[in-house]
Amino acid sequence: MRLNLHNRTIRVGYNNINLLKSDPKELPFTRIDSRRIFGIEPILIATFANYFNFSVELIDCKGVYGVKNPNGTWSGMIGMISLKEIDIGIGGYIITYERHLVVDHLYPHWIDELSYATSLPAKQISFDLLLKPFTWEIWLCIFASFLFLFLFNTIRFALSCWDSSNLKQNDQSQRKNEKCSMQNNSNIIWISFCLLLQQPSHWLRSLDLTLKIFIVFWMISVFLLAQIYGGRLYSILTIPSQYTIDSILKLADACRSKKMVSLIQANTSFYEIFSSSSLCTFQAIWNSMKLIMTIDDGIELMTSQTRQQYAILGSRSSLEYFRLNLGRNSFYTPPDNDDSSFYPALITLPLQNQFKYKKEFNHLVFLLQSHGFINHWIDQQMYHVKRIHVIPDELDDKLKPPWSEKDHNQEGLDKELVLGRKKANHHAEPFDMNHMESIFYLYLICITFSFIIFIIELCNFYRKFSNQNHPGIFSNIPI
Numbered sequence: 001m002r003l004n005l006h007n008r009t010i011r012v013g014y015n016n017i018n019l020l021k022s023d024p025k026e027l028p029f030t031r032i033d034s035r036r037i038f039g040i041e042p043i044l045i046a047t048f049a050n051y052f053n054f055s056v057e058l059i060d061c062k063g064v065y066g067v068k069n070p071n072g073t074w075s076g077m078i079g080m081i082s083l084k085e086i087d088i089g090i091g092g093y094i095i096t097y098e099r100h101l102v103v104d105h106l107y108p109h110w111i112d113e114l115s116y117a118t119s120l121p122a123k124q125i126s127f128d129l130l131l132k133p134f135t136w137e138i139w140l141c142i143f144a145s146f147l148f149l150f151l152f153n154t155i156r157f158a159l160s161c162w163d164s165s166n167l168k169q170n171d172q173s174q175r176k177n178e179k180c181s182m183q184n185n186s187n188i189i190w191i192s193f194c195l196l197l198q199q200p201s202h203w204l205r206s207l208d209l210t211l212k213i214f215i216v217f218w219m220i221s222v223f224l225l226a227q228i229y230g231g232r233l234y235s236i237l238t239i240p241s242q243y244t245i246d247s248i249l250k251l252a253d254a255c256r257s258k259k260m261v262s263l264i265q266a267n268t269s270f271y272e273i274f275s276s277s278s279l280c281t282f283q284a285i286w287n288s289m290k291l292i293m294t295i296d297d298g299i300e301l302m303t304s305q306t307r308q309q310y311a312i313l314g315s316r317s318s319l320e321y322f323r324l325n326l327g328r329n330s331f332y333t334p335p336d337n338d339d340s341s342f343y344p345a346l347i348t349l350p351l352q353n354q355f356k357y358k359k360e361f362n363h364l365v366f367l368l369q370s371h372g373f374i375n376h377w378i379d380q381q382m383y384h385v386k387r388i389h390v391i392p393d394e395l396d397d398k399l400k401p402p403w404s405e406k407d408h409n410q411e412g413l414d415k416e417l418v419l420g421r422k423k424a425n426h427h428a429e430p431f432d433m434n435h436m437e438s439i440f441y442l443y444l445i446c447i448t449f450s451f452i453i454f455i456i457e458l459c460n461f462y463r464k465f466s467n468q469n470h471p472g473i474f475s476n477i478p479i
Contacts, residue, residue: 003360005054012045013061013077015091030091032058040377041090041349044109044368051364052357059086063294065093067267076267078103081352088351092318094269095346103350104358107365109374110347114270115316115340116251117323117333118260119302119309121244129442133232142196142225149189191215195222237439244332247339251311252281255288263298263312266291269345270313282342285313295322302331315345317378324382 014032030039049056059080066078074082077089081103094112095105131139187203188211194201195218204215245251245260254260262285264270274286292298298312299322312319319333334340349365351358368374 003052003357005052005357008054009057010049010054010088011057011059011086013059013080013086013089014042015061015063015065015077015089015093032060039090040110040374040381041092043377044349044365044374045088045090047368048361048364052360061086061089061091064267065091065269066099067272068098074102078350081350084352087355088349090349092315092347093350094315095348095350096269096272098272099269099350104353104355106349106351106358107362107369108346108348109365109369110317110378112315112317112345112347113336113341114313114343114345115319115334116248116262116311116313116342117302117319117331118245118251118311120329120332129236129439130233132236133229146189146192149192153188188214192218195219196225198222198226244334245311246334248281248342249339252284254309254311256284258288260288260309260311262286262289263292263301263310264289265295265298265314266293273343274313299326299331313342315347316341321382 014030016030016032030041032039032042045056048054061077061080064076066074066076068074073079077086077091077093078099080086081089088106095108099105187201188207191201191203191207192215195215204212207215245254251260251262255262264274271291274282274289277283277286292301292312295312295314295318298310302310302312303326316333316336323330323333351361355361
């Protein structure tokens with residue numbers, strides 16, 4: 001038989017997850033203000049209220065989850081629960097051993113990970129960019145090909161010289177033709193090099209039949225190499241190479257070398273664990289730690305245009321929501337793997353010890369979790385953040401929690417979400433001049449060297465010209 005809490009009021013304490021320039025509809029866990037109630041945990045509380053038939057009184061915990069005071073009491077949400085000022089709490093609460101000794105908790109409805117986000121890495125100019133499309137084995141094979149061409153050309157030239165020495169002394173015309181042929185054949189390396197760079201060569205006409213057959217096969221190979229090289233080079237230019245801190249070990253090394261300042265919000269479970277941990281990586285990050293009062297302060301520091309690099313610690317899902325909200329190019333989040341995760345974080349709802357209805361609430365949380373409702377709410381909000389400029393306002397109104405709209409048609413919502421997804425066209429980032437930055441710098445360096453060589457050649461020509469007209473004037477100038 002279903003539990004019926006008619007005429008019963010449950011006091012729910014909440015902590016908002018704030019964000020710079022944020023809108024309540026764009027945050028993952030909890031956001032409650034005078035205009036709107038949004039987040040997966042308010043939806044979860046609303047589901048409790050509708051299922052068990054009770055009313056809800058919301059109490060603001062002022063963004064403080066709670067820390068242990070010197071006298072043994074707790075502040076914030078945990079203190080309010082222990083003093084029985086509220087019955088249950090919401091707001092992305094993470095369970096720890098110390099908190100579990102003070103208050104009770106429901107079955108975890110979401111498993112997150114403690115990760116980090118850093119300022120955008122600085123772009124690096126790669127002067128070996130033109131070598132990256134091929135591995136060193138391929139470049140070694142190309143070099144070996146020209147080495148074999150050199151050996152082949154040397155042997156062929158030696159045989160031609162041996163044949164020409166056996167000619168009669170009076171056969172001057174035949175000796176002249178042989179000499180011309182040897183000179184043309186000696187340019188086979190230069191011809192092959194020009195074809196490799198997709199440049200024409202006038203020496204092709206004077207080659208004999210044997211070398212022309214060789215050149216045909218060489219041109220086919222060069223064509224395939226050029227297509228593969230160009231495709232890989234465009235791919236490298238589209239995604240510029242950057243030095244990213246994509247693991248905890250790299251983050252710890254950056255903190256040890258004072259290249260990175262880590263940010264952590266005070267009065268949180270992260271603060272408690274890092275302050276008391278004996279792990280070397282945790283200590284290295286803690287030693288460069290700078291405390292912030294709100295997540296807004298950390299985001300502002302991390303996205304500020306300063307030379308100092310910052311890394312903010314937080315749950316992976318929240319950091320990903322913030323990045324989508326501010327823009328994908330606002331800051332950097334590492335890939336989702338074990339190397340970039342400190343430890344798993346169990347997101348749950350704290351409640352009073354000896355809470356009468358814990359068993360019934362736990363059973364409903366387990367059913368919602370096992371049947372995928374929690375994942376659906378998370379995916380729904382993630383989709384909404386990604387398509388915030390595509391989904392119409394009428395659909396946005398339907399994303400309110402059930403207590404703000406009595407006739408909540410989930411089937412119609414899913415249908416419109418599908419239609420909104422179809423309207424959202426996936427478009428790739430256009431290829432612009434920013435992708436050619438490395439090529440431009442390389443071109444600038446080559447132009448500089450070419451200009452220096454031109455000046456040297458010009459001075460050399462001027463010296464020779466002056467020596468011809470005025471011998472002895474510039475003969476002692478070393479160039």
